[in-house]
Amino acid sequence: MARNTTILTIPNDTSYLPIVGAYVMAVAAQLGFEDTDVGDIRLAVDEACTHIIETAFEPGEEQNLTIFCQRYPSGLKVTIADKGLPFDPRSIKEYDAHGGLDRELSGLPFYLIQQAMDEVRFVNKGWEGKELQLTKYLKVPSVETYFPQEELRPYDTTVEPAPPAKYRYRFMEPADAIEIARCIYKVYGYTYPGEHVYHPERVVTMNQSREMISAVAVTEAGKVIGHCALSGQPGDPVMEVSQAVVAPAHRRRGVMKELVDLLMKEARQRGLTGLFVAAVTVHPFSQRVTHKYGFRASAVLLGYAPRNVQMKKIVDQELPQRETVVYGYQPLQEDPCSRVFPPLHHRSIVTRIYSNLGLEREFASPEASRLSIEPSPLAPELPHFNLSTQIKSALGIAVIEIAGYGPGIEQEVKNKLRDLCYEGIAVVYLNLPLGDPHTAVVCQHFEELGFLFSGIRPRPAKPAGPEGMSSGDLLCLQYINGPPINYDLLQIYSDFGQELVQYVRERDSLA
């Protein structure tokens, strides 16, 4: 068992709920959560366990629930695992906290869970059961508590260049964290989509846990004038390059290139297979810079961030619509040719994406006889589907990822989509395994639900026996649950990025 994990197993009986409550409160309090947050975590876990006990089992069925508490420097992840019936989102109705006396109450438990936690994720693991993962981050002082407001004013971009200077490039030290947060604040205001960067203590703990690898540029006097980071979950084969800032007086001196080079070298040493960037489209500059560093557009994520992401101060800069980002990818290792099964109607653009990325893939067509995902006389016992859903509350988006197909998958996606739309999620992204032959056929069914093509996210290939390598790449779709995207407002830097956006636009019936 991992050293950061504790486990409690209880029978599926609500009389054990106080034990669960005492357990998670003790872990949360020991981790340093404030009383209010300890109470919130208890509430969410209690509601989740109650829901599972009351809905996932047949009357009289004796089963167990296992509650894992995983401690991280940035917070606590509670996973509730069971082998009961799959979660049925159709049973949940929308809850309106400002509704009248006759408000519908069946959606209240999940509303409380969403309100109490920072991240909620449903994972269906087929025959191995299902998991509900609840994450809460520790509250730590934000950058605003370290500096008076005048020292957090946006950089003057017309400032005279600093005198010629030598810079040192290195990985961050804990003492740099406050200056990093200030640097990002002064460039982005409170608009950077990822609240961690504004909390110096969290930047330190995430670097310690390797969820984040920060590189800094410092002057000879030791002042931080630039920052860039890799971020992702520990063990991810592909990490994101983000939080790139250089103080204006030190720009046009190759500072960012040095930082990116340092991070790429580190990423290669760690054995990462690739890096990605999510570059905004409200202006073309980030895309231009990332293109220069070798990232190539492989997907367009419509409406990825809200118009007012963390916009606590700079209200006059609210975006005209939810912010679309261009997903750029760069392989770091030799990428073996693996087999993909793109849907026939997207084959030409998928070919173009791989060509633009410089990746070789074997395009295969599925054998029709092997494609059934519903039981038949030929295949009476099919594997259960494997699907997970992650809700990113701060961005107002959700990601459904299918790792394996099985009977009922289309209905499950339909139910999830409806549920997420009820909850007011603005965009739902759906990732399909391109190495799975079913994707070639099922993709169109999801598009009939209103999902649009988004692009490709390359992932490491997996050995598939004597047949060779099975691609780990994801085919990405997206569903906009809100106002149509005004494509004329998107500023796209690269020719291929424009081609990709045009491809998506032509298929968007609301465009």
Next chain:
Amino acid sequence: MKISTCVTENGVVLLEVEGEVDAHTARKLDKTLKDLLAQGHSRLVLDASQMGYISSAGLRVVLLTHRKARQLGGEVRLSGLNAQVRRIFEIAGFDELLRISDTRQESMEGW
């Protein structure tokens, strides 16, 4: 969880709820409140000063009782909520529907 009830001189029922109201114990609270309504009591004060926790199951019981009590010309009032219990009522938006007072005395006034 312990519940004690008493009927005051003006017919208002005072309930003291001690302990935690979760999906398991909410059934007991539900039964107590339903019995009171069935006996014609619709003016109910729930003293929660000794309540350590309430889940959605408990909130549901309180709101459904309040709805019924309103139909009968009364209501459910709450008093003495600790910070965490009050926060749960507020997250759920129940503070907009129910009269919540700091003290039992305030809840007993103005029927």
